[in-house]
Amino acid sequence: MTRKIQPPTITRTQEAEGTGFSKVFAFLRDKLLEGSIRSGDRLVPERELALQLGVSRPIVREALRALSMMGVVEIRERVGTIVRKPDVSVLGDFFAFSMAQQADIVDDVMQARIAIEVQAVRLACRHASTSDLERIAAAVDRIEATVDDSEEGSRADYEFHTALVRASRSETLMQLYAAMSTLLMRSHHERRDVVGGDPAVKQYLVEDHARIFQALVARDEDRADQVLRKHFSIGDEYRRKAATGPAARGRPPTREEVA
Incomplete structure (x- = not known):
């Protein structure tokens, strides 16, 4: 009633x-x-x-x-x-429409994503349940299994980070993250397209997500924070180099060039 x-x-x-x-x-x-x-x-x-x-x-x-x-x-x-x-999905549509015509919006959304995830990973170290950790572990496995598939790989990457935020048990962080879902998926897909076929970079992607997961399992907030920040930092550096480096000249960069 x-x-x-x-x-x-x-x-x-x-x-x-x-x-x-x-x-x-x-x-x-x-x-x-x-x-x-x-x-x-x-x-x-x-x-x-x-x-x-x-x-x-x-x-x-x-x-x-x-x-x-x-x-x-x-x-x-x-x-x-x-x-x-x-219904937070409606807010996600609003975000997508309102920001679609802004220049460099993916980079801007990336900064918001970092702010959310860095706090979320600390909270996840305190509050993640067994089912949360199992969900994140499954996402790590899927990242490895789909590393050669840009479409499925980007989806697996998104699922990993979404599961991480969910494990924070912060309703506000989860809703903010979900509101950006359309733009986040676009960001993940574009980053995977840039990776190309470089085996070293693909291996790094798998290992880096595994390191984040291991820090969560250990409930080590400082370690999780450090690994996640480095994960984002290397991603930013990679995109910068990819725009002007070997990838732009017709071949993918090596792992050393990424780092």
């Missing part, structure tokens, strides 16, 4: 700020953040909400439809507008 939420009468100047769509959107957003509206709750009818906020019903309807597209609410015929459990 859903609760029917009665919005408070707005009397204060700061509550009445904003007009039209932005006012409705901000009001509902704030109520969700405050927790006074929860998943499963039913909002008051559009007419009542419009009267409370001093806007037209079409404006309220537009705001609710926008929230519906974001997965925040569900508009049910003859029932009303129901607050939904957040």
Whole structure:
């Protein structure tokens, strides 16, 4: 059974700020953040909400439809507008669309990824369960098995790092990471394409992920942090050299050139 939420009468100047769509959107957003509206709750009818906020019903309807597209609410015929459990995949689509036309977006996302994973790996050392470690171990095995396949290899790489973040047990980190999933997959795929056919670099990829896993098993936060940072640092250096080095001239770089 859903609760029917009665919005408070707005009397204060700061509550009445904003007009039209932005006012409705901000009001509902704030109520969700405050927790006074929860998943499963039913909002008051559009007419009542419009009267409370001093806007037209079409404006309220537009705001609710926008929230519906974001997965925040569900508009049910003859029932009303129901607050939904957040769907982070919608946020991922928003990220992808909003950033798609930005130059060098993959590098920018990479920096956000590093910030999330470095903290996540420390938390994972404290909180990872047996099933978390088994999931990460399986991803390491899959990275090795697919190292010659750019498509499957990039997917295995993504699964490893996703499992690492999941093992942190931080809901916020997991949701932020999931929100970037489309762009992260693109990043993994582009990096694997750059690797080319160099056996030494492929071996390093397998061994490096195994080292991260071993640090997790040992519950060694400092070691895990160090290995992961080095993993990202070498990846950045590799991409830089690949753009101007031997790979750009027609042959893949050697392991020594990567390091």
